Amino acid sequence: xxxxxxxxxxxxxxxxxxxxxYFHHIIATNKRKIVKYLAHQLDLGGYSKxxxxxxxxxxxxxxxxxxxxxxxxxxxxxxxxxxxxxxEAASSDSSAEDLRKLxxxxxxxxxxxMSELATACRDHDLExxxxxxxxxxx
Numbered sequence: 001x002x003x004x005x006x007x008x009x010x011x012x013x014x015x016x017x018x019x020x021x022y023f024h025h026i027i028a029t030n031k032r033k034i035v036k037y038l039a040h041q042l043d044l045g046g047y048s049k050x051x052x053x054x055x056x057x058x059x060x061x062x063x064x065x066x067x068x069x070x071x072x073x074x075x076x077x078x079x080x081x082x083x084x085x086x087x088e089a090a091s092s093d094s095s096a097e098d099l100r101k102l103x104x105x106x107x108x109x110x111x112x113x114m115s116e117l118a119t120a121c122r123d124h125d126l127e128x129x130x131x132x133x134x135x136x137x138x
Contacts, residue, residue: 016096017062018126019069020084020133023077026054031075032108038071039106046102047120051111055133057121059102062087084132101125 046058101124109117121130
């Protein structure tokens with residue numbers, strides 16, 4: 001994981017980004033660690049759900065969210081698709097950090113915890129982002 005650290009660049013602009021990413025599965029211990037490590041290094045908050053399917057929902061400064069997705073795409077996945085994307089611009093007297101809905105930490109849900117992930121997203125007013133990951137559109 002050390003080689004990932006040198007490639008990361010944390011910025012603090014005024015645009016907040018969110019992504020929901022669908023994976024065929026997230027099982028390998030090393031990949032699970034990288035999913036969490038990269039989120040931490042890029043100051044992203046969010047969730048992952050391991051197993052079949054795998055899901056990642058992240059939030060933070062937009063440029064860091066973009067970098068997170070780029071870094072994950074460099075790994076070998078059977079399937080990885082960004083299914084939901086949100087951006088919000090902060091007002092002139094605030095920052096992207098003020099727009100966060102998710103905790104700044106990154107939490108991993110277990111293989112049988114899809115409903116817990118859905119509840120967490122609903123509790124943070126991000127149910128639509130979660131549903132987009134599952135291809136359920138309102």
